[in-house]
Every structure is written in structure tokens, then in C-alpha cells.
Amino acid sequence: MNFDYTLIPTATLAAMMLALGMELRFQDFGRLLKAPRSALLGAAGQLIVLPAVALSLALLLPLSEATAVGLMLLAACPGGTTSNMFSSYARGDVALSISLTALSGLLAPLTVPVVVGLGFMLIIGSEAPIQVSMREMMITLVFSTAVPVLVGMGLLHRYPAVARMLRGKLLGFATGFMVLLLIGLFVNTARVQPDVWGMFGRSSVAVVLLIGSCALIAAIASHVFGLSRPQENTLILEVGIQNINLALVVAVTFLADTQYLGPTLVYIPFMFMLAGVVVYRGRNNVG
Numbered sequence: 001m002n003f004d005y006t007l008i009p010t011a012t013l014a015a016m017m018l019a020l021g022m023e024l025r026f027q028d029f030g031r032l033l034k035a036p037r038s039a040l041l042g043a044a045g046q047l048i049v050l051p052a053v054a055l056s057l058a059l060l061l062p063l064s065e066a067t068a069v070g071l072m073l074l075a076a077c078p079g080g081t082t083s084n085m086f087s088s089y090a091r092g093d094v095a096l097s098i099s100l101t102a103l104s105g106l107l108a109p110l111t112v113p114v115v116v117g118l119g120f121m122l123i124i125g126s127e128a129p130i131q132v133s134m135r136e137m138m139i140t141l142v143f144s145t146a147v148p149v150l151v152g153m154g155l156l157h158r159y160p161a162v163a164r165m166l167r168g169k170l171l172g173f174a175t176g177f178m179v180l181l182l183i184g185l186f187v188n189t190a191r192v193q194p195d196v197w198g199m200f201g202r203s204s205v206a207v208v209l210l211i212g213s214c215a216l217i218a219a220i221a222s223h224v225f226g227l228s229r230p231q232e233n234t235l236i237l238e239v240g241i242q243n244i245n246l247a248l249v250v251a252v253t254f255l256a257d258t259q260y261l262g263p264t265l266v267y268i269p270f271m272f273m274l275a276g277v278v279v280y281r282g283r284n285n286v287g
Contacts, residue, residue, distance in 0.1 A: 040096020
């Protein structure tokens with residue numbers, strides 16, 4: 001696996017997190033304190049419910065070890081700029097969405113290694129075959145997630161006009177590179193995996209159950225705690241839309257094996273289906 005190939009997803013992730021920071025102000029984190037119920041529910045959904053549901057499915061369903069660990073990898077990467085975009089389309093609480101996405105990005109260097117490592121230990125019975133030390137992994141994630149968010153926030157604070165001009169272009173280029181990388185990974189997986197369609201079929205069942213279960217939990221919790229409809233739609237999107245690029249970085253750069261990306265690759269169309277339902281629900285006041 002050559003250097004350029006592993007560098008692309010890391011650089012793309014950093015660019016996306018930088019773009020996220022360019023729409024986030026420092027006072028946005030204050031909103032999390034002013035609306036503690038929605039903030040706590042969102043954080044719990046991203047950091048606890050997603051991994052717990054993924055682990056339950058990985059242990060209960062007849063999945064291969066690679067697919068089961070891949071499901072944990074997908075659940076370990078909560079939040080992304082895509083959820084903010086769809087929250088806006090769905091007339092959700094965009095400020096809450098952006099704040100939760102930024103929070104999960106800042107915590108990713110701590111939470112992702114823990115969840116992925118836990119998946120390996122409980123599913124395979126061994127430690128994750130990480131190609132670098134845990135310390136190096138955490139440092140890399142800090143500089144590809146947390147640092148770009150903070151830099152973007154600083155740029156928005158100091159040079160707001162420049163930040164607004166750069167954000168859209170940066171996000172567009174990063175998204176384009178990510179799409180090309182996903183296509184390349186899909187083609188490569190189909191070439192080396194003899195039962196690629198069977199693998200995708202088994203992954204699809206697990207992914208649909210993961211997305212559906214977490215969305216249902218988010219909706220029920222929102223009703224129980226009396227959240228508004230915009231907040232409810234935002235929470236559903238925040239627990240249902242994962243940071244695909246972060247999963248690519250972990251699999252390609254740290255695990256050095258794309259076999260764990262099966263659930264992530266099949267997740268993409270189902271992510272858009274969920275987003276479409278929530279957007280329709282939010283814009284038409286359905287449900």
C-alpha cells in the first residue's frame with residue numbers, strides 16, 4: 001500500500017473538518033449548555049448508543065469477523081458535515097447539529113481507538129492489528145480532526161469573509177476526492193473479493209438494522225424528553241449519518257486492510273435513504 005494512497009483519506013478528512021470549523025463559532029458550544037437535554041441525548045446517541053447497537057448486532061448476526069468489526073468501525077465514526085447539510089434541508093436544529101458534529105470530531109481521537117479496539121477484542125478475541133502505536137494513531141486523529149476544526153473556527157473568527165469564501169470550495173474538492181476514493185475502493189474490493197456481492201448483502205442487513213434501530217431510539221428518546229420536532233429530526237440524522245471519511249482513514253491508514261470497509265461501502269445508499277425520509281418529514285411536517 002503506497003504512501004499517496006494512505007495520505008488521500010487523511011488529507012480529505014482534515015479538509016472536511018477544516019470546512020466544518022469554518023461554520024462553527026466558539027459560542028456555539030454554549031448552546032450545548034443552554035439546551036442540555038438535546039445535547040446530552042445527541043452525545044449519548046453518537047458515543048454510546050451507536051457502538052452498543054453495533055456490537056449487539058455484530059455478536060448476534062451471522063457475520064464474518066471482518067464484517068462484524070467493520071460494523072463497529074462504522075459506528076465508531078459518528079458525525080460529519082453531511083449531517084449538518086441534511087439537518088438544514090430538513091429544517092432541523094442546525095446549530096445543534098453543527099455543535100454535536102464538532103464535539104464528536106474533537107473527541108474522535110479518544111473514542112475511535114477505544115470503540116475499534118473493543119470491537120476486535122470482543123469479536124475476534126485479540127487486539128486490533130494497528131500498523132502504528134496507539135499513541136501515533138491518536139496523534140494522527142488529533143491533527144486530522146480536532147486541530148482542523150479549531151483552525152477553521154479561528155479563521156472564521158479572525159477572517160470571516162475569507163472563511164466563508166473558502167469553506168464551500170474546500171468542501172467541494174474534499175467531497176470529490178472522497179467519492180473517487182470510494183469508487184476505487186469498491187472496484188478494488190470487487191476485484192480481490194470472490195464473494196463481493198454476498199459480502200455486501202450480509203453487510204446490508206447489518207447496516208439497515210443499525211441505522212433503523214438507532215433512528216428509532218433517537219425518535220423515542222426525543223418524545224420521552226419532550227424535544228421539539230426540529231431537534232428530533234436533527235438527533236435522528238446525527239445518530240444515522242456517519243463520518244465515512246473517518247472510517248476510511250482508520251481502515252486504510254491504521255488497520256492497513258480494506259476488508260473492514262464492507263459495511264461502510266454499503267452504508268452510503270442507506271444513509272441517503274434515511275436522510276431523504278427525515279428531510280421529507282421535516283419539510284412536510286409529517287409524523
